Amino acid sequence: xxxxxxxxxxxxxxxxxxxxxxxxxxxxxxxxxxxxxxxxxxxxxxxxxxxxxxxxxxxxxxxxxxxxxxxxxxxxxxxxxxxxxxxxxxxxxxxxxxxxxxxxxxxxxxxxxxxxxxxxxxxxxxxxxxxxxxxxxxxxxxxxxxxxxxxxxxxxxxxxxxxxxxxxxxxxxxxxxxxxxxxxxxxxxxxxxxxxxxxxxxxxxxxxxxxxxxxxxxxxxxxxxxxxxxxxxxxxxxxxxxxxxxxxxxxxxxxxxxxxxxxxxxxxxxxxxxxxxxxxxxxxxx
Amino acid sequence: xxxxxxxxxxxxxxxxxxxxxxxxxxxxxxxxxxxxxxxxxxxxxxxxxxxxxxxxxxxxxxxxxxxxxxxxxxxxxxxxxxxxxxxxxxxxxxxxxxxxxxxxxxxxxxxxxxxxxxxxxxxxxxxxxxxxxxxxx
Numbered sequence: 095x096x097x098x099x100x101x102x103x104x105x106x107x108x109x110x111x112x113x114x115x116x117x118x119x120x121x122x123x124x125x126x127x128x129x130x131x132x133x134x135x136x137x138x139x140x141x142x143x144x145x146x147x148x149x150x151x152x153x154x155x156x157x158x159x160x161x162x163x164x165x166x167x168x169x170x171x172x173x174x175x176x177x178x179x180x181x182x183x184x185x186x187x188x189x190x191x192x193x194x195x196x197x198x199x200x201x202x203x204x205x206x207x208x209x210x211x212x213x214x215x216x217x218x219x220x221x222x223x224x225x226x227x228x229x230x231x232x233x234x235x236x237x238x239x240x241x242x243x244x245x246x247x248x249x250x251x252x253x254x255x256x257x258x259x260x261x262x263x264x265x266x267x268x269x270x271x272x273x274x275x276x277x278x279x280x281x282x283x284x285x286x287x288x289x290x291x292x293x294x295x296x297x298x299x300x301x302x303x304x305x306x307x308x309x310x311x312x313x314x315x316x317x318x319x320x321x322x323x324x325x326x327x328x329x330x331x332x333x334x335x336x337x338x339x340x341x342x343x344x345x346x347x348x349x350x351x352x353x354x355x356x357x358x359x360x361x362x363x364x365x366x367x368x369x370x371x372x373x374x375x376x377x378x379x380x
Numbered sequence: 381x382x383x384x385x386x387x388x389x390x391x392x393x394x395x396x397x398x399x400x401x402x403x404x405x406x407x408x409x410x411x412x413x414x415x416x417x418x419x420x421x422x423x424x425x426x427x428x429x430x431x432x433x434x435x436x437x438x439x440x441x442x443x444x445x446x447x448x449x450x451x452x453x454x455x456x457x458x459x460x461x462x463x464x465x466x467x468x469x470x471x472x473x474x475x476x477x478x479x480x481x482x483x484x485x486x487x488x489x490x491x492x493x494x495x496x497x498x499x500x501x502x503x504x505x506x507x508x509x510x511x512x513x514x515x516x517x
Contacts, residue, residue: 135392142388142455146448150421236390299408299422308423309446316390 098362101355105348112344118181119337125232126268126330132233133265133320133327140320143313148283150309153302156280160251161310164280169202171224171255173246173278173318175262175325176212178228182332185263185271186211192273193261194219204255206245208322224249232326236319243318247311250279262321263328269335271328278317281310381415385431387440387456394461395431395440402454403430404447413449420449424458426498426505428512439464441509443502467510476503 096104156162174193176186190212197203204222207213213226225245230238249255258279264272298305382398403412405427413420424447429440445458479500483493 132391136390138386138393139388139390139457142386142448143457146421146446146455146457149419149448149450295419297418297420297422299406299411299420305421305423305446309421319390 096354098355098358101351101358105351105355108344108347108351112341112348115337115340115344119334119341122330122334122337126327126334129232129323129327129330130265130268133323136320136323140313140316143309143316147281147309147313150283150296150306153296153306158303159306159310161247161314162280162306164282165253165256167201167256169204169255170197170200170257170259171204171206171246171249172197173206173242173258173260173321174208174212174216175260175321176207176209176215177325177329178210178230179329180211181336182329183336185328185332186215189261189263189273190215192275196259196261196275197221204249206242206249208242209325230322230326232330234319234322234326236315239319239322240315242322243311243315246279246318247314260317260321262325265324265327265331268331271332274324276317276321278314281313381452383413383415383452383454385454385456387429387442387458387461389458389461394463397431397433399431399433401432403428403432404456405429405442406447413454415452417449419451420447422447424456426501428505428509429456429461439509439512441467441505443505462506462509464509464512467506469507469510472503472506472510475499476507479503 156164172193174190176189180186186209204224205212205216206225206227207216207223208227208230210228213223213228216223225242227242246258250258257277260274260276260278262274264274266272296302382400383402385395385397385399385402386393387395401412401414403410404422405425407423407425410427411422424442424445426441426443429442431438431440441460441462441464442456442458443460445456448455448457479496482496483500
């Protein structure tokens with residue numbers, strides 16, 4: 095049984111911890127709301143752009159554009175999107191476990207790492223790091239994320255890698271975020287959509303090559319942008335939940351410690367009264 | 381059978397409704413889309429995007445992107461789209477003047493000149509769109 099003083103000391107420090115986690119929870123909650131609404135608002139754009147490209151499936155011959163070329167896969171790039179900061183529960187760990195498991199099945203893997211956590215993990219693995227990006231903040235502009243997309247495209251077009259995969263944490267809801275891997279290069283139209291496609295004669299303005307040439311790089315940019323927004327929404331949600339759990343745990347502990355400290359105090363007083371009573375009795379006898 | 385129109389930017393869904401006709405600023409010039417149009421995919425320039433519905437007309441300013449027409453579904457994916465009432469005419473006028481001054485002053489690098497001309501074009505589109513709204517009132 096720890097002493098009364100010991101109990102009080104722990105109680106004080108846990109109250110301080112709760113104050114900190116409570117503050118972090120409040121901050122994460124407000125960032126979370128913003129990040130969630132922006133991820134939901136931007137999803138339709140990517141979905142539609144993808145479905146436009148799927149409509150173009152029959153025209154998207156592998157030789158029509160450098161981003162469609164399919165090569166035998168010898169080297170793969172993984173664009174790994176993690177958070178800069180921790181205290182997000184298992185989010186980064188889960189994503190990296192999925193990404194590294196995936197990487198083991200590929201012949202030769204290089205990483206484009208976004209976020210400090212991912213960069214550190216890739217370094218620990220001593221895996222090749224093609225490029226690294228940090229400090230995107232809560233609301234990255236597409237100008238910032240397009241730089242990252244450009245790196246991925248250059249690696250692919252130059253032939254240094256034969257596939258590019260995105261690894262990010264997809265936001266489902268506040269309590270659920272899912273590690274997700276998706277190939278972004280080369281772009282291959284989804285098969286089922288091609289089957290469903292009636293033999294349409296599309297009109298292109300100005301012409302198919304120009305239109306494909308502007309839609310395809312846009313899809314890569316948008317996929318990267320979206321993946322980063324998904325990760326930010328996941329990060330803020332995971333942090334909010336982690337901090338809420340920490341605050342709840344601190345509250346439970348405080349309750350237990352308060353009880354223990356009161357018991358100790360009561361025990362001490364009882365003991366003191368007993369001593370006084372015994373003393374008085376002895377005096378009366380004497 | 382109406383056209384189902386969606387105008388989407390990376391930030392938000394700007395417009396979604398069933399409409400009678402749209403007139404879009406294609407890269408090769410303005411083009412009108414009525415129901416049962418042939419499948420079409422076109423790049424969009426900066427310009428006025430007009431939407432006709434039940435005799436009324438609404439105008440949006442769009443800047444770049446694509447329009448996909450398939451069946452009776454029209455999807456516009458653009459970097460920026462603004463409703464007429466969202467446009468700050470004063471700000472657009474200032475942008476126009478600034479760009480004009482920059483171009484007239486000359487001595488711009490090729491890239492800067494291109495940027496100034498693009499800024500000018502954007503400002504002019506915004507002004508035309510907000511102008512149209514004022515006339516209608």
